[in-house]
Amino acid sequence: MSLKTIDIKEGIKLHEIKTNKFKTNLISVFLTSKLSREDITKKALILTILRRGTNNLQSQEEINKKLEELYGASFDCGIDKLGDNHVLKFYIESLNEEYIYEKEDILNKSLNILFDIVFNPLVENAHFKEEYVNEEKNNVKLIIEGQKDNKSAYATQRCIEEMYKDKPYGLYKYGYIEDLDKIDSKNLYETYLELIKTCKIDIFVSGNFDDTKLEKGIIENQLISKLEPRKIELLNEKDESNQKENVVKESMQISQGKLDIGLNVKSKNKNAVSVYNAILGGGANSKLFQNVREKASLAYSAGSIYIKPKGKIIIKTGIEHKNYEKTLEIIKKQIEDMKNGKFTDEDIKNAKELIIASFKSMQDEQDSEISFYFGREIQRESVDIEKQIKDISDVTKENIVEAANSIEINTIFFLTKE
16 A cells, blocks of 8 residues: 655645555545634535536436446545534545456546536536525435434534534534525535635545556546646634533433533643543543443443544543433543553553554555545644554653643533433
8 A cells, every 4th residue: 555645736636545455446535624604504515415416417316327337336425524624525436447347447437427526516507406405405404403313423512512612613514504594506506616716625546546547537637627726724723622621411302311521632742642542431441431331330331532633532421310420420530540640551552552453454444544644634644654553652651641631621511311
């Protein structure tokens, strides 16, 4: 596996991941722009509109038919937050030419379909198709309303919202229902044009391919050649989330309580924080799992996630409503124990093995590998996985204790029954 990055134009990059481990080639296009309350709902809606049809393939049925002709190629798309940035993601996976009887340029044809979807949407009289806009507004509304269906994810989102009130990272990636009535096919298309004109564009191709042929096909593609260079100003604000311990309780019809605790992390040693997080709540050997779930039998689930771009850790537990105080007490003790170095060499070894295994397994999945490299591109960090593994291996107990003492509780969010 090797990574090669080419600047097609200012603000537009091609990233090539050469590997013969897979029978497929995976192509991704990422459109990255600043998180903004003003247009976050429009951008989420744009994602759903683009998949509906292009000027050449005017419906999802036509797109699917064209994909089927390419030996069952598949298309997918999604939306994410990365730091203070909003990312629209588009993928096409297609069979590598080595595995078909008649040689056919499937990769280039797949690229053309994906570029058509992203950069050549179906437009009528300088508007998006009104029928599609109205249908997708309803679909996005259902997604926004449905966020409460996954109680665990909802509690985490609410915890982050409380940590980042009136800040970009606190925004919900699919936007807000109250915005939908203000959106029409005209202003949505205008937002799309502005997005395409100003966003950071990253094209990833993973698989076994002729890189010279690939680069020529992309650079000479009419839709890509029409794109203008752009000055990229991604949003990486100094973290200004609420710094005081803030307790928020919310109730709904729920059988199991969700206790999420947001932690501030001031340490700049991300590798030490990664190991800290793995010891605290990274798996079955972690302090949270062992002490909150196994020994005290207070939680159905207990763990933590490290949001590296924002320097935050979120502790996540599912508990009986009556166990709130006791669970919180034990969690706080684990945080204090980490500050006092009350963890073993075995804890450190298990944590490092967990992280290193995740790095290695990531290379066995094309989409995970692309996501890793894209994250490093946005965060302007090293993409050398072997170096990442070495850096984790070199973390000492002193590094972990130092990181632990930079960590304080920011927000305690408890989702409980009415």
